[in-house]
Amino acid sequence: MQTHVVPVGFDYDRMIAPLIRDQFDVDRVILLEGTVGSEANVEYSRNIARKLEQDFQNLLGAETVRERLEDVYDYDAAFERAYDLINAELDRDNGDRDADPPADEREVWVNLCSMPRPVSFAFATAAHSIMVERQADRDRIHTYYTAPEKYLETELAEELRATRDLLRDLDAGSDRDAGGNAGDDADRVADRLASTTDLLAEFDERGTTIGAKPIGDSHVIELPVASFQNVKPFEELVLFTLGEHGEFESVSELAEALAAELNEEYTDSFRSKVIYNVDRLGPGGKGDIEREEHGKSYRTSLSRIGRLWVRAHADDDRDVA
Numbered sequence: 001m002q003t004h005v006v007p008v009g010f011d012y013d014r015m016i017a018p019l020i021r022d023q024f025d026v027d028r029v030i031l032l033e034g035t036v037g038s039e040a041n042v043e044y045s046r047n048i049a050r051k052l053e054q055d056f057q058n059l060l061g062a063e064t065v066r067e068r069l070e071d072v073y074d075y076d077a078a079f080e081r082a083y084d085l086i087n088a089e090l091d092r093d094n095g096d097r098d099a100d101p102p103a104d105e106r107e108v109w110v111n112l113c114s115m116p117r118p119v120s121f122a123f124a125t126a127a128h129s130i131m132v133e134r135q136a137d138r139d140r141i142h143t144y145y146t147a148p149e150k151y152l153e154t155e156l157a158e159e160l161r162a163t164r165d166l167l168r169d170l171d172a173g174s175d176r177d178a179g180g181n182a183g184d185d186a187d188r189v190a191d192r193l194a195s196t197t198d199l200l201a202e203f204d205e206r207g208t209t210i211g212a213k214p215i216g217d218s219h220v221i222e223l224p225v226a227s228f229q230n231v232k233p234f235e236e237l238v239l240f241t242l243g244e245h246g247e248f249e250s251v252s253e254l255a256e257a258l259a260a261e262l263n264e265e266y267t268d269s270f271r272s273k274v275i276y277n278v279d280r281l282g283p284g285g286k287g288d289i290e291r292e293e294h295g296k297s298y299r300t301s302l303s304r305i306g307r308l309w310v311r312a313h314a315d316d317d318r319d320v321a
Contacts, residue, residue: 001106003028003089004062005082007069007123008049009114010041014146015052020059024109029056029064030085034072034115073215075118075222076308082126083312086110090130090137109142118221126312129226153208160200167193224305229286231309235277237261239288239302243310247301251275254300281306 002024006015008031019026033049035042049066056064071077089108110127112120124143131138170189202210212219231239241257248254255274259266278300281289288306291298302310 001025001027002109003030003092003106004109004111005030005032005085005089005123006052006111007032007034007115007119008045008052009034009116010045010048011114011148012048012051014113014148015048015111016055016059018146024060026056026060026062028089029060029062030089031056031064031066032069032115032119033066034069034119036071036073069115069119072116072119073221075122076311078119078122079126079308080311082110082123083130086127086130086141090134090140105140107140107142109144112143112145125224125226129309129312132226132230135230157200157203160196160203164193164196164200167196222304224303224308225287226305231281231286231288232277234273235281235286235288236313238274238277238281239306239310240313242289242300242302243307243314247299249294249299250297251278251300252297254278 004019004024004026006029008015018024029052031049031052033046053064053066056062069078069081086108090106092106108127110123112124114120127141127143131141134141167189171186171193215221237258238254241254241261242248245257248257251274252271255271256266258274259270264270278289278291279285281287282291283289283303288303288309290301290303290306292301293299
């Protein structure tokens with residue numbers, strides 16, 4: 001049994017055609033629609049989602065649901081959504097997990113072909129993070145990409161060039177009245193010729209996109225890389241504590257807070273334990289913690305991927321030994 005998570009952008013074929021051609025056993029599909037962008041872009045994507053919903057049901061017999069992503073440029077929110085969604089689908093209707101074979105062999109497949117890149121990378125990173133955390137289930141989690149047979153942008157540009165040439169011919173041969181003024185049709189031809197020529201000039205100079213859009217207070221969205229190692233129970237406590245407090249001026253200050261959290265005596269041995277775990281979580285280890293030299297101490301805080309980990313696990317039950 002397979003659940004396919006499909007972030008919907010402006011593609012149709014790459015969302016469904018490979019599954020039909022390769023005869024995938026698709027029983028459930030989650031279509032994710034973005035709601036940010038121009039009104040025309042959002043409506044176009046919404047129409048694609050409607051068509052996909054119908055065809056996944058009619059052609060593959062899959063249960064299909066449509067959900068919204070409020071901001072396709074919010075990487076952190078997309079990561080959290082992906083993390084929750086993939087885990088929920090893996091655990092959906094599992095029945096007796098101790099049965100041999102398990103009662104449910106559900107697999108989750110995440111399509112990375114469409115939607116803006118922050119969403120695609122967020123879903124890929126979340127899927128990888130879950131593979132690391134759920135070693136027994138890693139073979140049930142898949143991310144995939146499908147290459148298009150052709151891109152329509154270049155064909156559209158060629159058709160536009162042919163239209164421009166036709167408009168030039170029409171403009172050159174348009175009738176003029178006695179006063180030398182163009183008629184209404186000639187004016188329309190001239191206007192269309194000018195706008196078509198300008199659009200093609202932009203396409204030839206810049207490609208399929210123009211400019212760099214500010215997102216928040218920057219034009220750059222950093223895409224963090226997930227750790228290749230699982231997080232151990234005491235490391236979890238370190239991360240949650242940093243998530244709660246933001247940062248500590250020193251590792252000793254962090255160790256004191258952890259001792260209080262665990263109702264343990266703050267000793268040199270306990271401090272050493274904290275230092276050891278912070279080192280494992282730091283830049284030379286799993287990368288969940290950042291350490292900035294501050295006098296004789298190191299200011300300690302969560303890295304970007306560390307903050308994402310805490311955000312994704314905020315509702316987990318914590319059982320630290």
